[in-house]
Amino acid sequence: MAESNYESDFLKEFYIPTYIFNDETRISDVPDAPKFPVLVFINSKSGGQLGGDLLKTYRTVLNENQVFDVGQEGPDKVLRRVYIRLEKLKQEKDEFATKIHERLRIIVAGGDGTAGWLLGVVCDVKLPHPPPIATVPLGTGNNLPFSFGWGKKNPGTDRNSVLSFLEQVMIAKDMKIDNWHILMRMGTPKEGSCDPIAPLELPHSLHAFSRVSSTDELNREGCHTFRGGFWNYFSMGMDAQVSYAFHSERKLHPEKFKNQLVNQSTYAKLGCTQGWFAASLFHPSSRNVAQLAKVKIMKKHGQWQDLHIPHSIRSIVCLNLPSFSGGLNPWGTPSGRKQHDRDLTPPYVDDGHLEVVGFRDAWHGLVLLAPNGHGARLAQAHRIRFEFHKGAADHTYMRIDGEPWKQPLPIDDDTVVVEISHHGQVNMLATQNCRSKSVHDNPSSTSHHNGEEDDSDEEDSRNEADEFRKFGAAGTFRIPDEVDISQLS
Numbered sequence: 001m002a003e004s005n006y007e008s009d010f011l012k013e014f015y016i017p018t019y020i021f022n023d024e025t026r027i028s029d030v031p032d033a034p035k036f037p038v039l040v041f042i043n044s045k046s047g048g049q050l051g052g053d054l055l056k057t058y059r060t061v062l063n064e065n066q067v068f069d070v071g072q073e074g075p076d077k078v079l080r081r082v083y084i085r086l087e088k089l090k091q092e093k094d095e096f097a098t099k100i101h102e103r104l105r106i107i108v109a110g111g112d113g114t115a116g117w118l119l120g121v122v123c124d125v126k127l128p129h130p131p132p133i134a135t136v137p138l139g140t141g142n143n144l145p146f147s148f149g150w151g152k153k154n155p156g157t158d159r160n161s162v163l164s165f166l167e168q169v170m171i172a173k174d175m176k177i178d179n180w181h182i183l184m185r186m187g188t189p190k191e192g193s194c195d196p197i198a199p200l201e202l203p204h205s206l207h208a209f210s211r212v213s214s215t216d217e218l219n220r221e222g223c224h225t226f227r228g229g230f231w232n233y234f235s236m237g238m239d240a241q242v243s244y245a246f247h248s249e250r251k252l253h254p255e256k257f258k259n260q261l262v263n264q265s266t267y268a269k270l271g272c273t274q275g276w277f278a279a280s281l282f283h284p285s286s287r288n289v290a291q292l293a294k295v296k297i298m299k300k301h302g303q304w305q306d307l308h309i310p311h312s313i314r315s316i317v318c319l320n321l322p323s324f325s326g327g328l329n330p331w332g333t334p335s336g337r338k339q340h341d342r343d344l345t346p347p348y349v350d351d352g353h354l355e356v357v358g359f360r361d362a363w364h365g366l367v368l369l370a371p372n373g374h375g376a377r378l379a380q381a382h383r384i385r386f387e388f389h390k391g392a393a394d395h396t397y398m399r400i401d402g403e404p405w406k407q408p409l410p411i412d413d414d415t416v417v418v419e420i421s422h423h424g425q426v427n428m429l430a431t432q433n434c435r436s437k438s439v440h441d442n443p444s445s446t447s448h449h450n451g452e453e454d455d456s457d458e459e460d461s462r463n464e465a466d467e468f469r470k471f472g473a474a475g476t477f478r479i480p481d482e483v484d485i486s487q488l489s
């Protein structure tokens with residue numbers, strides 16, 4: 001009985017009563033406000049049957065009105081509805097609703113694509129008090145959950161597992177991470193299409209890297225303009241090609257991809273069949289990054305400068321979090337000498353910089369499995385620009401946060417530009433011993449900013465071009481009707 005009472009009291013700290021969502025319950029019927037009220041978003045198709053099982057458990061443990069299946073209702077619609085309701089109650093002097101508004105947290109269960117969807121929505125709906133987000137690992141790579149201490153293995157779905165996760169949410173710390181906006185612009189090709197091609201021509205990503213509408217402020221006459229956003233990484237080259245093959249295979253044979261371990265094994269096999277363990281034999285040097293594009297970087301408050309890319313580099317990763325391909329850290333931690341000589345820092349998640357890392361082939365990637373292993377550290381940058389050479393190739397492969405696509409390139413024009421820029425921050429929930437580190441953990445870590453503190457994003461936003469002012473998530477971070485949600489990570 002005592003254990004039952006403890007569990008009941010514990011769950012009250014997360015429980016949001018029904019009247020917050022509709023008018024069915026009177027305010028006088030509501031107990032004290034919970035200290036950790038949560039909205040739970042679950043991709044019921046993630047992790048084979050795990051997503052559906054987890055959805056049922058959360059709806060049993062909490063109020064079913066505070067638990068949402070993203071396949072049934074998008075988080076953008078849910079958050080707008082909930083916050084409009086909270087604002088109405090606040091105007092009616094409802095102190096309970098005011099406390100819910102101030103203390104609200106979000107749990108999202110799915111792969112990195114689903115988590116990125118939630119992050120994008122929270123960024124774009126511009127909430128007055130953006131809630132911090134905890135991520136449950138239900139995908140294959142699970143880089144976002146792993147970065148913030150929530151693990152990378154698919155979790156249990158029983159009641160005790162859910163209670164254990166809620167206990168971690170209760171003691172988790174708030175942590176800001178950088179958002180990144182990616183823009184691609186090219187002259188309208190004289191023939192053919194240059195729209196991104198997702199695996200088997202399905203919309204490839206909840207990030208919806210796609211062409212902007214004719215009424216969008218980013219649209220320019222005579223150009224095709226594409227946009228997207230990410231929190232973990234953007235990559236181009238061999239790793240994106242292998243990922244593209246994996247997603248294509250999963251769409252063709254979904255029955256083979258019900259288990260995380262099997263998924264990871266299939267991914268490794270595709271790396272072999274794609275020829276990346278013998279890249280010098282199977283892939284011409286004309287497809288190497290240096291032959292495809294000229295790369296420029298900008299430090300904070302700096303000018304564009306050319307970035308030298310070794311001719312052997314076949315894959316380039318622009319990394320925000322210290323987790324890539326299922327928990328590997330391509331940047332590592334530079335030694336004190338390298339930090340001094342090359343002006344490098346550890347990979348902070350909120351310093352307004354991306355770590356740019358290169359790989360020669362799959363063997364080079366295996367170096368990450370060794371202690372202190374890392375890729376070729378190329379630079380740390382606040383903005384990055386890829387300028388593709390005229391006629392260098394008719395296509396390349398790109399990937400953002402685990403979601404790949406094949407990108408056709410016009411062969412009759414030299415104006416293809418991909419530019420990545422910093423775009424504010426979002427709040428995450430992290431365990432106390434997570435691998436992600438903040439620039440504010442150590443006051444001396446701001447030395448690479450010329451002694452200036454990374455205080456606010458407002459000055460950067462005012463100084464950057466207008467085309468980087470909005471993230472575009474609320475409109476683009478939703479599942480199109482024709483997409484099978486089970487194919488999204």
